[in-house]
Amino acid sequence: MKNSPWWRDAVVYEIYVRSFADASGDGVGDLQGIRSRLPYLAELGVDAIWLTPFQPSPMADGGYDVADYRGVDPLFGTLADFDALVADAHAHGLRIMVDVVPNHSSSAHRWFQAALASPAGSPERDRYIFRDGDAPPNNWTSVFSGPAWTRLPDGQWYLHLFAPEQPDFNWRNPAVHEEFLDILRFWLDRGVDGFRIDVAMGLYKDADLADVPPSEEGFQSRSPIWSQPEVHEVYREWRKVLDSYPGDRAAVGEVWTDTAEDLALYVRPDELHQSFNFAWLEAPWSATAFRKIIDDTLAAVTAPTWVLSNHDVVRHITRYGEGSLDPSAGLARGRAALLAMLALPGSAYLYQGEELGLPEVKDLPPESRQDPIFARSKGELLGRDGCRVPIPWSGDAQPYGFSPGGAGPWLPQPASWAALTAERQAGDPASTLAFYRRVLELRRSLRGTLPDAIAWLEAPGDALMFTRGELICVINCGEEAVPLPPHREVLLSSGNGEGASLPPNTAVWLRSA
CATH class of the missing domain: 2.60.40.1180 (Golgi alpha-mannosidase II)
Structure with missing residues (x-):
């Protein structure tokens, strides 16, 4: 049997906290709801769970606009609830990873509020990226559509690569480094087993804030915005903190790159343990495409990480079904891709609901949509709400056991999901849920004996x-x-x-x- 750190071949289950399980009855998922479903996750056969942000936030971007990095938003519970969740997860043999969002904070964060109350050139403003000028400092655009700069009444501009409510930190300021090292220790001291790092390639920007050449526009392209060389020193600092704790604490980066070679720079022995392999997620349904990505990844990375879906992309069974005349093709291909993925060396990340064969919900009413992408693009881009619809657990009608007392979920669930509830699938040996349980059990029995x-x-x-x-x-x-x-x-x-x-x-x- 191989003796290697748990994360090298783990199956990690992503929980989008707002949409997993609601214990309070307000229609929004919470930490107590997750606790109530830990037996389900243990039976499913995953090794760890990753929680999307649950810290205090105005929710301008579903929690990825963090106002306080050391707390729990009342919408989701309390720190005591979090501690109980960690203890219960560990008792079920599950490790816990939490999201950390270091590229930007909420505009409600005490640091940004202090910056707004301070003059240009002050130490408070130096924690973020402020610039003078009659026009925006450069041509950068927001990932969420629209400009990446917002002007204050005093004439200065501040950078936000995402929503205006998400100002970017200035990582050239040592205070930002020290703050996040302390944040890591805060959660590690509470027993978390690792972190998922949001926008991990985006922390540093070109020192001169140079324009983006037209040919390089895009989220993952090398540019003055992404993958600046200084970012690697941050993860060397973080790795030392993680290594100072027992139990193989790990960090996985959300790193969008153009090549596997670029990806490998983030997972050198003294940096991150893992980075998501988005090339696999973005691949079309094609043996040729799959083989190239497998070859490129295994040649470049010693600890590969595979993923098919997450909270930011269209669910993979819907992606795989597009263009096919067979309405069942998407689900069939999704199950096949999972089996291929789990046969490969390395670890795998699952997204909640894929084990139920949930499709993307494309017909959400406009008034229900909450993703800032939808609003900032004036409805031209649907955004990510379609993959974030709450999980159907049981019953024949909304909320399908998601909330007690029948409270309406924060995003409406389709009527067709009555056939996809966990309760209904658990009793059907031909169901997608039963298939996931079988493949995860078989993988667990084989993985210690298989070569890398x-x-x-x-x-x-x-x-x-x-x-x-x-x-x-x-x-x-x-x-x-x-x-x-x-x-x-x-x-x-x-x-x-x-x-x-x-x-x-x-x-x-x-x-x-």
């Missing part, structure tokens, strides 16, 4: 076949069935894979002959 490398087999058509020790994985992205390679037994199929060939939109795990 794969070998490719010749595969016909638009299919992939690879071995990892005695495990063979085949995924068929084509339109015709493909013959299976020689094998001793079928371990698990995402569909009907018990014969001599594998149907389209299906993956299978085999034990080698």
Whole structure:
């Protein structure tokens, strides 16, 4: 059996706190709701949970506008609730990772309020990025649409790469470094097992605030905005703090890059433990695309991390189904992609509800939408609310067990979700939930015996076949069935894979002959 840190091959389950489970009855998920569902998560078979921000916030961006990094928003509970959640999770064998948001704070944060009350050039303003001028300091635009600069009545501009309520910190100020080192210690002292770092490549900006060349506009492109070399020293500082605590505390970065080689710079031995592999998330349904990403990732990164969906993107079964004439293709492909992903070396991150086969909700009424992207783009961009609709747990009508007493959830749930509740799927061996439980149980039984490398087999058509020790994985992205390679037994199929060939939109795990 391999003896390696837990995070190297863990399956981590992302909980979007507002939408997972509501114990208070106000229609918004909370920490006590998560506590009540820990047995479900333990039975599912994940190793850890990652909580999106639950700290005090005006909720201009669903909690990613943090007003106090050392507390719990009353919407979600109290610090005592958080401590109880950590204790209960650990008792269930689950580790806990929490979000940390270091690129920007809320405009309601005491530091920014002090900056607004202080003159230009003051130490208070130097914690953020303020500039003089009759026009915006450069051509940068917000990730959420619109300008990235807002002008104050005194004439100065401040930078916000996201919403105006999210001013960017000035990481060239040592006080910002010290503040976040203390924030990390605050949560580590409360027993958290690690952190997910929001916008991890964005902390430093070009010192001269140079314009972005037109050819380099985009969230992940190298530019004066993203992946400045100084950012790596931050994570060297953070790594020392994490390593000073027992129990293999870990950090995973939300790092959007153009290449696997760029990604690898963030996960050097003295920096972050992991970084999300968004190339896998963004890949089309294609064996050729999957193979290139697998090869590039395994060549560049020693501890790869795989992910199909999260709270910022369209759910993958909807993405995979777009353009197909078969209405069941998205779900079939999603199950197959999961099986392929979990056969690869490294760790995997799941997004709440994917184990239920939840699709993206595209028809939310405009008045329900809360994502600032929708408002700032004047409705041209739907934003991310469609993947954040609360989980359906039980029953035949909204709120499907999400809230006690039948309170309406903060985003409406579709009537079609009556067939997708966890309660209904738990009793159906053919359900997506049952499939996830089987594959996670099988992966857990195999992972300690499998090597950290794969070998490719010749595969016909638009299919992939690879071995990892005695495990063979085949995924068929084509339109015709493909013959299976020689094998001793079928371990698990995402569909009907018990014969001599594998149907389209299906993956299978085999034990080698």
